[in-house]
Amino acid sequence: MLRVLHLSDLHFGQLLPDQRAKEHEGHSGCAHKFHSAGKSDPTVLANVLRGDSSLGVAPHAIVVTGDIGWAGVYDDYIPAMEFMRELRLKWADASVVLLPGNHDVNRSTPAERQTAFVSFAREFYGDQFTAVFPFYAESGDRALLVNIQHLTVPVEEGAEPSNILIVGVNSAAALEDRGTPVQISPKALERLSTYLKSRSHGDSLRIFALHHHLLPFAEARPAGNTSEQYDIDRADPTIVGNSAKLQSWLAQHEFTLVLHGHKHKSHGRLDTLWRRTEPIGGRTILTVGAGSAGVHDGERTSEPLSYNILNATRLTPSRWNVNALVQEVDADTAVHTYARTQYRFSAEIGPKPTSGNVSFFHAERMDDCHAAISHTVPREELVRTFVSVVDTCQYLHPSTVLLDGSRAQKEDVVRSFSALHPEVSLTEKWANVDGLEWSLRNVPERFQFAHGPRLFGLPSGVPSSFVVGPEGRLFRPILKALSQLETSTSAHAYVGLFRPEIDVLSSRNEPLPSLMSLQFLKDGDSLDLVATFRKLELSFWWVVNMYEAIELLNWAAGAGLELINGKRRNARRITFFAALAEWKEKPEAAFVAKLDALGMRDLTGVALSAISSPEGRKRLYELLSEKLLRTNTQNLDHNGLEQLAHVLAAIVESRKNVRQDWLRISEHLANAAEEIRPPVLYPARASTRCREALAAAVERMAKLTAQGLETA
Numbered sequence: 058m059l060r061v062l063h064l065s066d067l068h069f070g071q072l073l074p075d076q077r078a079k080e081h082e083g084h085s086g087c088a089h090k091f092h093s094a095g096k097s098d099p100t101v102l103a104n105v106l107r108g109d110s111s112l113g114v115a116p117h118a119i120v121v122t123g124d125i126g127w128a129g130v131y132d133d134y135i136p137a138m139e140f141m142r143e144l145r146l147k148w149a150d151a152s153v154v155l156l157p158g159n160h161d162v163n164r165s166t167p168a169e170r171q172t173a174f175v176s177f178a179r180e181f182y183g184d185q186f187t188a189v190f191p192f193y194a195e196s197g198d199r200a201l202l203v204n205i206q207h208l209t210v211p212v213e214e215g216a217e218p219s220n221i222l223i224v225g226v227n228s229a230a231a232l233e234d235r236g237t238p239v240q241i242s243p244k245a246l247e248r249l250s251t252y253l254k255s256r257s258h259g260d261s262l263r264i265f266a267l268h269h270h271l272l273p274f275a276e277a278r279p280a281g282n283t284s285e286q287y288d289i290d291r292a293d294p295t296i297v298g299n300s301a302k303l304q305s306w307l308a309q310h311e312f313t314l315v316l317h318g319h320k321h322k323s324h325g326r327l328d329t330l331w332r333r334t335e336p337i338g339g340r341t342i343l344t345v346g347a348g349s350a351g352v353h354d355g356e357r358t359s360e361p362l363s364y365n366i367l368n369a370t371r372l373t374p375s376r377w378n379v380n381a382l383v384q385e386v387d388a389d390t391a392v393h394t395y396a397r398t399q400y401r402f403s404a405e406i407g408p409k410p411t412s413g414n415v416s417f418f419h420a421e422r423m424d425d426c427h428a429a430i431s432h433t434v435p436r437e438e439l440v441r442t443f444v445s446v447v448d449t450c451q452y453l454h455p456s457t458v459l460l461d462g463s464r465a466q467k468e469d470v471v472r473s474f475s476a477l478h479p480e481v482s483l484t485e486k487w488a489n490v491d492g493l494e495w496s497l498r499n500v501p502e503r504f505q506f507a508h509g510p511r512l513f514g515l516p517s518g519v520p521s522s523f524v525v526g527p528e529g530r531l532f533r534p535i536l537k538a539l540s541q542l543e544t545s546t547s548a549h550a551y552v553g554l555f556r557p558e559i560d561v562l563s564s565r566n567e568p569l570p571s572l573m574s575l576q577f578l579k580d581g582d583s584l585d586l587v588a589t590f591r592k593l594e595l596s597f598w599w600v601v602n603m604y605e606a607i608e609l610l611n612w613a614a615g616a617g618l619e620l621i622n623g624k625r626r627n628a629r630r631i632t633f634f635a636a637l638a639e640w641k642e643k644p645e646a647a648f649v650a651k652l653d654a655l656g657m658r659d660l661t662g663v664a665l666s667a668i669s670s671p672e673g674r675k676r677l678y679e680l681l682s683e684k685l686l687r688t689n690t691q692n693l694d695h696n697g698l699e700q701l702a703h704v705l706a707a708i709v710e711s712r713k714n715v716r717q718d719w720l721r722i723s724e725h726l727a728n729a730a731e732e733i734r735p736p737v738l739y740p741a742r743a744s745t746r747c748r749e750a751l752a753a754a755v756e757r758m759a760k761l762t763a764q765g766l767e768t769a
Contacts, residue, residue, distance in 0.1 A: 059117050059369040062119045063316050064364045065123060066347070067102070069134070072127065072353075100139075102386070109395075111366050111384065115147075118208060119148065119153045120264075121156065122225075123160075123228070124318060125157070128165075133173065152208045157202065158228075159232055162229050191252075201245055202226075202227040202230065207260075220259055221261065238294070239269045239296065239297050246303070246306055261374050262377055264312065265307055265316070268319050271303065314377075322346065326344045327344075328341065341408075348361070350386065361386065379404055381403065382398050382401045416442065416443045422447070427600060438639070439637055440639065443638035444635075447630065452603070454466075459596040459643070477509065490533065490536070494514075497510050508570070512554065535552050540621050553573065555570060571592055572588060583628075585610075586613070587633075588602065588632070598646075646692075664708060675762055682755055693743060705722060722754045725753045728750040
């Protein structure tokens with residue numbers, strides 16, 4: 058982990074004579090907050106830093122982003138040098154980056170604009186000055202006063218150390234008089250580009266430091282000023298004038314952390330840059346501004362003295378998590394001065410991962426959430442770590458839901474929900490829990506996965522006396538989970554849908570459930586639901602599962618809890634988490650096909666009508682066409698096909714004058730049923746072969762229907 062102590066705007070030195078006259082009576086004349094006998098006392102702030110428990114582990118770097126002095130004169134840097142040496146004594150191994158600010162410019166002596174600062178830096182760095190400021194050492198051009206430092210952060214044994222590059226530029230180089238635009242010298246950026254390209258440093262993290270800010274700040278109205286002109290933000294004369302080009306330069310050279318000062322206000326801002334040359338997710342850059350660690354009260358209004366401690370943890374060779382602690386200096390304590398954490402923030406910086414990225418969506422309404430998903434998730438691409446949060450437990454049919462390559466209707470969603478919960482069609486949405494057992498035991502065994510029996514069914518081995526009544530209710534997994542809400546935590550209000558006796562030991566070879574678990578979370582009078590998926594299809598199944606979750610949560614918060622303790626809650630937020638997710642243009646839905654929903658008597662009537670009338674043939678053609686459309690790895694129900702094949706074969710056998718086409722259709726249907734009769738070891742192959750045989754039957758039916766032939 059990299060630790061950086063970020064200081065700015067120390068302002069050692071004395072106010073100018075005209076500035077002293079403007080201060081309140083009795084002012085010491087010192088620009089620095091801490092003073093003795095009217096002179097800056099550098100030991101006070103040094104003691105605060107050395108006593109800060111958050112710096113118990115030494116910083117790897119100390120970055121001072123300008124305005125070390127007040128007037129850019131030699132006397133300013135006498136206490137500044139004492140202060141920096143105090144820090145060097147405490148943290149001898151830390152790299153120190155010193156930069157000038159606008160107050161490090163001597164405006165009264167044009168020939169010596171930054172001479173005092175340079176003299177201070179030469180004295181502090183000693184023999185290292187040429188290495189630290191290589192461009193200035195060669196040219197003497199203050200625009201090329203660029204501080205370059207490389208440091209290596211050791212990590213755990215066996216891991217590669219992190220190479221850190223810190224570059225500090227002179228944003229005050231072009232300042233002459235007040236009103237002169239602030240800029241970063243293009244010459245300095247050009248020299249830096251050459252430097253970076255000519256050296257292979259293998260930097261894990263690149264930090265850019267300067268005094269002035271790249272992005273605008275909201276300015277407070279001056280005290281006592283009621284002029285309307287302050288109601289409108291005016292152009293900021295101290296912002297970096299070529300900020301846009303600089304930001305592009307930073308991205309081009311892979312800088313992801315920017316440190317600055319100047320405004321005497323602490324802040325952090327995270328931005329993402331998307332460009333053709335950037336990774337798919339864009340590149341994030343964190344800009345951190347430090348407040349003043351030492352200026353007198355008149356330059357801060359209500360803003361406290363502060364400094365930053367940055368802890369950066371490497372996530373990958375190019376991505377880091379930065380945690381920033383803004384430390385407030387209590388400057389008015391009578392006994393001693395100390396620091397405390399005022400607030401903190403954190404951010405991930407660097408190129409966003411192209412795989413394994415968290416896809417997070419949060420909306421009040423489910424239709425808005427699905428629309429956001431549809432516009433963001435790449436088509437036919439597997440996404441890892443998917444999260445969606447919907448705040449309102451209300452079904453609103455999205456216009457973005459797809460089925461068979463076009464918009465699906467709510468009726469399609471409800472039909473798939475009924476396939477997941479076949480017991481719903483036999484009861485009134487779990488209103489009579491005690492009456493569920495008969496319904497669940499009479500649910501036809503289909504290949505597609507059914508959630509209802511796993512959530513509401515009784516496990517094998519439960520005594521028959523517990524099938525109904527309060528005792529038996531708590532054997533039903535979902536009611537057992539709701540009963541755990543009575544405890545002090547929601548951690549146990551959990552129901553898993555994985556059943557080893559079915560998914561491991563059974564020969565039925567059902568597909569593993571996509572929905573793995575439900576977790577109920579109470580919050581005051583509200584109840585939330587978290588659904589965890591093994592894999593989630595987004596274009597259609599997200600909507601079906603959301604419909605399911607809404608129905609379950611409304612039931613759980615109402616009738617379910619009433620059965621447990623007689624107390625209802627408000628159904629509220631629904632969260633989906635999926636380890637894998639995918640948006641398909643043509644998703645495979647799970648429906649109970651109309652053919653499979655018919656009993657033997659109805660199937661016999663359909664077959665007889667088809668043989669004897671054009672209207673009957675048309676109906677059978679439609680039933681077989683829909684069965685062909687709905688047969689996929691989710692839907693491998695053989696019952697309807699098998700029964701219809703038997704019926705047709707029996708009719709052909711009993712009526713010798715029936716056309717042989719019906720015998721061929723019967724054979725095709727029997728072959729289709731045989732391909733998907735359990736156990737199905739290879740669902741994809743079984744689905745393909747079933748569809749081939751079923752398509753042959755549909756083709757013969759199409760010819761018979763078109764000819765309009767009648768038989769005796």
